[in-house]
Amino acid sequence: MTDITPAEKDGKYKFTISYSERELSCEVEKEQNTLHVTIDNNMHATLKIDNEGNVTQTDGAAIPASTIEYIKKQVFGHV
Template sequence: MIDQKDTKPAAKDGKYEFLINYSERELTCRVEKEQNKLHVFIDNNINAELELQANGNLTQVSGNALPDSTIEFIKKHIMEQ
């Protein structure tokens, strides 16, 4: 039996690109949002996956460890546009 998952685009799904201050440097940050997953690519060498929780918080589930301040910045940039 095939598991039926919700595959409809969620609000704000898509690709985003913006500058972010990371380790005292201004770097390009690319985010691909799919449903409740955010795939984060910073300066082509830092990768992480974030998951949007039901309560609205973002939790890192894999990849290079990101500081909480960076996760919060990404959340504000993507979710509050």
């Protein structure tokens, strides 16, 4: 059976990021251990959160590690 109970911090997040020397909109929808990322309404990626809180990209347009770390901080706070 799959657990579909909302996890901590589940929901939608909107903020701006610096990407390729430009300020772009970033929308993130967190569902359980998955982050669905949309940058500038046209670049999509899927990130997975492991049990230790590490975030890795599993699908979509390549996102730099520094941007993934920034997204993690925006969703989970400065940890």
